[in-house]
Amino acid sequence: MSAYSVSEGSQEGHDTLVLAHREEELEAAFAPGVGMVGCSLRHRGEELLGQRGGLAKYAEAGSSMGIPLLHPWANRLDGLRYGVDGREVELDPEATPLKLDPHGLPIHGLATASPYWEVTDAGAGDHGARLRARLDFAAHPELLAGFPFPHRLDVEIALAGRTLAIETTLTATGDVAVPVAFGYHPYLRLPGAPRPQWRVTLPVRRRARLDERGIPTGDASPVRMVPGPLGARDFDDLFVELVHPPEFLLEGAGRRLEVRFEQGYPIAQVYGPGSEEHVCFEPMTAPTNALVSGQGLRLVPPGDRYLARFSVSVVSL
Numbered sequence: 247m248s249a250y251s252v253s254e255g256s257q258e259g260h261d262t263l264v265l266a267h268r269e270e271e272l273e274a275a276f277a278p279g280v281g282m283v284g285c286s287l288r289h290r291g292e293e294l295l296g297q298r299g300g301l302a303k304y305a306e307a308g309s310s311m312g313i314p315l316l317h318p319w320a321n322r323l324d325g326l327r328y329g330v331d332g333r334e335v336e337l338d339p340e341a342t343p344l345k346l347d348p349h350g351l352p353i354h355g356l357a358t359a360s361p362y363w364e365v366t367d368a369g370a371g372d373h374g375a376r377l378r379a380r381l382d383f384a385a386h387p388e389l390l391a392g393f394p395f396p397h398r399l400d401v402e403i404a405l406a407g408r409t410l411a412i413e414t415t416l417t418a419t420g421d422v423a424v425p426v427a428f429g430y431h432p433y434l435r436l437p438g439a440p441r442p443q444w445r446v447t448l449p450v451r452r453r454a455r456l457d458e459r460g461i462p463t464g465d466a467s468p469v470r471m472v473p474g475p476l477g478a479r480d481f482d483d484l485f486v487e488l489v490h491p492p493e494f495l496l497e498g499a500g501r502r503l504e505v506r507f508e509q510g511y512p513i514a515q516v517y518g519p520g521s522e523e524h525v526c527f528e529p530m531t532a533p534t535n536a537l538v539s540g541q542g543l544r545l546v547p548p549g550d551r552y553l554a555r556f557s558v559s560v561v562s563l
Contacts, residue, residue: 250370250405252377257285258302263368265375265405272560274403274410280305281359282379282401284313284432287410289560294503296433296524308345308358313412313432315401317357318383318393320429321484321515321534322347324461328537330425331545335394342392349459355428356392357381366400374406384419396420397546411508411557416546423545426552427537429511429530434558438499441523445497447473448516449489454533456484461535476525481518484534486542488514494527502561505529510554513542529556 249269255262262275262285275286285301287294299309326337337344337352343360347353360381367378383389384396400415418424436444448471455465466486473495492507492514507514511529518525531554536543546552 248370248372250372250375252368252370252375258300260285260301260305262286263365263377265370265377265403265410267375267405267407270408270560272405272408272410274405276377276403277301278363278365278379279361281314281357282363282381283311283315283359284403284412286312287558287560289501292437294435294437294501294560296435296522298433298522298524305359308354310354310358310431311433313430314354315357315414315428316354316431317399317428318395318425319352319355319427319537320431320528320530320532321353322460323352324459324535324538326352330395330537330540330543331423333394333422335392337392342388344392351459351461354431356389357383362386374404376405377403395422395424397424408561409557409559411555413553413555416552418546418548418550421548423547425532425537426544426546427530427532428554429513429515429528430556431517431526431528432505432558433524433526434496434503434505435524436496436498436501436503441520442475442477443498444476444525445474445495446476446525447493447495447497448485449492449494450485450487450514450516451489452485452487454484454486456534462533462539462541464539464541476518478520479518480520481516481525483516485514485516486533488512496525496527497563500563502563504559504561506557506559508555508557510552511556529554
């Protein structure tokens, strides 16, 4: 009998698929009908993902939790207009599933809690458990209305040993190049120790200067973050140059969470408000507001692909 399995589950009334490794006592649950969000990561029965308002609230109101995908842009845009490669786009909240932040800026893309994901494969063997799913962005007019660049997303999730890996492939399916600005927003927590005692290691070299709305000004400065306890520190920082290979660490209460940006993620947002019991090491393919500024923005030619991969490892200390 294999130590790995994939089974059907349920969380707050929504169907999930649960990848499990019996020997490591590690389980990861994803909700295909709610944006393919990673809604749970349990080690020895303890939850390692910040639930915030929960899966039901994420489905109903887009209040993020767990490990959500931010697509086709991560973080914010500086207004309701952007232009890429000669194509001008005006975002209409009435025509596309747009979420606005308190400043009225579009935030976290258009795929929040999307019901359009289709599971293409799921299974387990002697070496791991896997889950594959697809979002055909071009098949949905309300998505194309806000991002008129036909493409398909394929996500492969793998649980092997102590590591959960998420690989995302964007394929340009139309006759225009597709800008790549997606990311993920993993809310990580360490049960058993208060937040001030959590230790963080940030492999960063340059931090962007942000305005009062969280939009990069275009300036950046060198930075070195010494590993140490969180204490009372707040984080909401954009790092535009990372140490390679980028490995973010969160330690405490007998565990270490290792977040590795393995491929395709040159940018990180670190988010950790002191008022909440989580820290986020967010892998991003482009800086905040790249669809507007063009800074660090890659284009995928028609028929070509862009692959990005990150992982979370759970280590007992």
